[in-house]
Amino acid sequence: MSASTFHRNRAIRSAAHTGSDTALTGTGALPHRSLTTTVPKEFVHRASVAEVMLTDWARMDDDHFCVEAQWPRGHSFFVNVDDCHDPLIAAETIRQAGILLAHTEYGVPLGHHFLMWDLAIDVRPAHLRVGSAPASLELDITCHDVKWRRGNLAGFHYNVTIRRGPHIAATGRADFTCVQPATYNRLRTQQLDGGRPALPLTAPIAPQDVGRVSPMDVVLSPIGQPNSWQLRVDTRHPVLFDHPTDHVPGMVLLEAARQATAATAGRPVIPLDITSEFKRYAELHTPCLIEARPAPGTDTDRPQSVLVTGHQEGQLVFRSTVTMAPLTQ
Incomplete structure (x- = not known):
């Protein structure tokens, strides 16, 4: 399908219609601008x-x-x-x-x-x-x-x-x-060949600690260290892994940043601002260490900012600064 064929002025056959639109000559179809x-x-x-x-x-x-x-x-x-x-x-x-x-x-x-x-x-x-x-x-x-x-x-x-x-x-x-x-x-030959064994699916931290209800939606696993977790990669997740991929999608990393922020704050939060940089691919077959700490200059009387980083084999994969506000309830 070319892009030029997909815009609002579409011809729709056999659609109920009232109004002043004129049928397209020879087709019996009417142009509609209100269908979404x-x-x-x-x-x-x-x-x-x-x-x-x-x-x-x-x-x-x-x-x-x-x-x-x-x-x-x-x-x-x-x-x-x-x-x-x-x-x-x-x-x-x-x-x-x-x-x-x-x-x-x-x-x-x-x-x-x-x-x-x-x-x-x-x-x-x-x-x-x-x-x-x-x-x-x-x-x-x-x-x-x-x-x-x-x-x-x-x-x-x-x-x-x-x-x-x-x-x-x-x-x-x-x-x-x-x-x-x-x-x-060429860049991704090793990952595309599937030569490295997949990581076993790790256990999630408690969903309520990161503002989630289902353990399936948790992307952090405990490692026994404060404010540090292993990225939990469930390639069966129907939204985070909507289709097969050779690396961890960026939206999974953003969710990890949001969840790490909630865990660090110790309370449910609404992210107000998220600024993220992605430095390299997050590989599926290598553990990714997620760490969070309050951003410099944070004042507890104002929305708090948390710096979240992800490392694989000692190399920075991504970093996000999340500014949050507490829930009103």
């Missing part, structure tokens, strides 16, 4: 249609775009927090938006790989409240530092403002590069 569906899942690198947050997009000018999205009132993993949509669903929406635009507006073929180098979100809980219907959102996106290599997109940085009606619900930014399949295969 998700964008093709391939455009956002999801295997499950249920995990696609985006519904449409449009180019405003050269590197300025409008993307529409919808968040469900309830989600199997991005659970509501203190009657608010999970802030990490905003991060996933921003991640999907960049991939969508790369494929549809910058010509990156399907099958190319994306390396996310940083991702940040800043949410406004007052405008994340779960309402009586799914949340309809509009993402205003500006791309800059757009890089090309031999006529192909090599990557870009993008800034996002997520609006819910007239209000800003969240802002964010991200930076990624694109890699052709042949190049990716």
Whole structure:
């Protein structure tokens, strides 16, 4: 499917209709502008249609775009927090938006790989409240530092403002590069060959300690040291591992940062701001040490910031700074 065939002005056969639209000559079909569906899942690198947050997009000018999205009132993993949509669903929406635009507006073929180098979100809980219907959102996106290599997109940085009606619900930014399949295969030969044995699935820490209900959704395992855990990698998880991959997805690392923050705080929290850097692939076959400590300058009378890092074999994989606020209940 080409991007140009997938926009709102779609011809729908046999749809009930009242109004002044004129039938398309010779087809009996009517153009509808009020019907909503998700964008093709391939455009956002999801295997499950249920995990696609985006519904449409449009180019405003050269590197300025409008993307529409919808968040469900309830989600199997991005659970509501203190009657608010999970802030990490905003991060996933921003991640999907960049991939969508790369494929549809910058010509990156399907099958190319994306390396996310940083991702940040800043949410406004007052405008994340779960309402009586799914949340309809509009993402205003500006791309800059757009890089090309031999006529192909090599990557870009993008800034996002997520609006819910007239209000800003969240802002964010991200930076990624694109890699052709042949190049990716050369870089990842050892992991793609499956020559290393998989790690056994480790036991989760108590779900209530990290703001979770189900042990299945816990991504930290105890190692007997304070504020330190092993990353728990369950490749059977239907959302975190929506499709087979040769490395730990970035959203798993963001969830680890959120859970480590809750465990460090010793209380349920709402992440207000998450700023993350991804330094290298988090490998599936190597233990990843997650550590958390209060960020320098934290004042207990204000929202607290926690620095979370992940290391494999002594090398930094990622770091996130999470600023949180306590639940109101």
